[in-house]
Amino acid sequence: MYLLILVLPFIGALITGFGGRWLGYYGASIFATACVSISMIFSLLAFYEIGLSGTVCYISLSSWISSGTLDVSWSFLFDSLTVVMLVIVTAVSSLVHFYSISYMQDDPHFPRFMSYLEIFTFFMLILVTSDNLIQMFVGWEGVGLASYLLINFWFSRLAANQSAIKALVVNRIGDFGLSLGIFLTFYIFQSVDYLTIFSLTPLLSSHYLQFAGFEVHSLTLVGIFLFIGAVGKSAQLGLHTWLPDAMEGPTPVSALIHAATMVTAGVFLIIRFSPLIEFSSVVLTVLIVVGSSTAFFAAMTGVFQNDLKRVIAYSTCSQLGYMIFACGLSCYNTSIFHLSNHAFFKALLFLSAGSVIHAVSDEQDMRRMGALVKFLPTTYSLMLIGSLALAGFPFLTGFYSKDFLIELSQVSVNPNLDNTSGAFACWLGSLSVFFTAFYSFRLIYLTFLNNTNLNKSVLHKVHESSNFILLPLIILSIGSIFIGYLTKDLFIGPGTDFWKSSIFILPNHSYFVEAEWLEAKIKWLPFMLSISGVLLASLINLTYFKFYLHTKFLRFWLFLINKKWYWDAIYNKTFVYPILKFGYFISFKNLDRGFIELSGPYGLSKLVSIWSKISVKLQTGQLTHYIFFMSIGLCFLFGIVLNSAHSFNLNLHLLSFYLVLIFFI
């Protein structure tokens, strides 16, 4: 059963991919959805068996690489962390499959789409179930590849191609860091198995390593490299540029990749490596700083974006920042709790956005929507649930994880803890709450409640989506309402033994009890901030109150944030184009076609012809010249013979001198 969870999507992908023409639209949709749904049922069973009944399942299939001390096998570890991820991935994936049946109905490449979705699910499952780093890397690269294929699904579009390549390449930067981390792990631990690594970690907590001429704490180095991998995959600040661009793919793809699965892989990696990261305070600080900066940056950028999907993408980026800084605060179980909740309401938001886009003839700009509440009441209510959950409205899922996260960061503000980076996270996280609420409701207002800006011809055609689209949304909205409440005690309840040994928190890093003793006004703070965000969005959109941005200063800021703080432009100017130019001018034109060609075949052939022409010129046809050369030659010969009798060095010098002389005659 455990292996069937993995095998079913794989078989589904193969059959739908290679036999798509034979299956046809109905065959592909039924087969693909059935495969993933059965996989979801099995993962729910696995969740019951492992998560609730408290067992751990370890399956070792076969040896893969065995060389010296390196022993990698195809084996699968199903513990609490894995089954939570399994349920999230398969549940969201099967709902997305179901949704795509109707959403991608008119697409001629439907079986290919389903096949890609399934291969994506398969690689994600490989990623979460593996018990060693190498096998995890298979899944890691696999989801990168699948994301390329999916973003690039409409391959005839230039923008889709570009953003798919961008996603792949930017991810690859992180993957490079991760692979360095894997090599380093093997160097330090002589093993890549999780269980070996984690049991050896406390032993090596004061192990130092020579790296680039410095004495480096080896666990810190491993943690940093793993975090670089997570930065790429989870779109943290620095390598986040691919995530908003990846919206070029079809909407179900965005929901699958950028809400629930792929971007969570980085967070999953960090949580999985909690036994290692706990022993390095540097890595924890880095996690906090980068995570909270990402949360704040993305939330602020999301405020001034006008593309419906891009707003949600930035919101994803922001929420991932929350998860990462939760890991930095050593609250791994809160992080995974937020991850699971976020998967539900973000998939809901993305899929509802897809429904809206579908309804208004593929218009994605929010400024050209409005007043859709009359036409799409169901989508409106679903999206409202999603937005409220995202904004952390009390008693919805977002509240249970996000507000608790903020509370935990409030604990670390306490000066006794001497955790200044925690205060940093607290401030940025709290501010992000405000922005999150603001852009969620700005989205709701601009799309549904304001006066319409749609064309009349488009407005005539606005219709509610089919039940195939609405059913997954309804299921997800139920999830968005109840999942947080239902799993709260399981995941982050005081003294819960759900995680067993899959998550490790050093006892002096645990603030769970302290979070219960915060002052009431601090506990109310996130809620107040999100309410004020909602109120501000309502104030701007409902009344005629306007922030007139006539001053140049404000306009500058507005423009800056709308252009995503010019990250892309700066990256292009400082890294991409210089490297591209280096590649073309230096390595291609100067080295490959220049220097190496000149010292290789091209230059040599040219040299021979030049020299032969020169030596031909020596024969002028004049008798006197020949006689001159004969006598000079005799003199040389005597000179060389006489000189070599004295010393050999002089001889060589003379020889070269004569050669040069002949060359320039």
Add this chain to the structure above:
Amino acid sequence: MFEQLNSIHVSSLLFLISVLGILLNQKNILVMLMSLEMMFLAVSFNLTFLSLYLDDITGQIFSLLILTVAAAESSIGLAILVVYYRIRSVITVELMNLMKG
């Protein structure tokens, strides 16, 4: 009777003069041929002296051989020169450039 050093000096001086005669002469091929003859003369001169000095007949035999070879050579050379003159009707050295590489 003969000082060995003197005789070697005389012959090598003669040889060098003839070499310079070939080398420095830019105009007349007849002078060059004459210098060539002088070169043979110098060599056979040297051989004769040395044969006398060492009291060995071989040198003189060689000297005689060289004389015959020189005579044959100069006759063939002059014959070639005559043929050349009949074709080009000029024997200036500077204009002999048919052997260009």
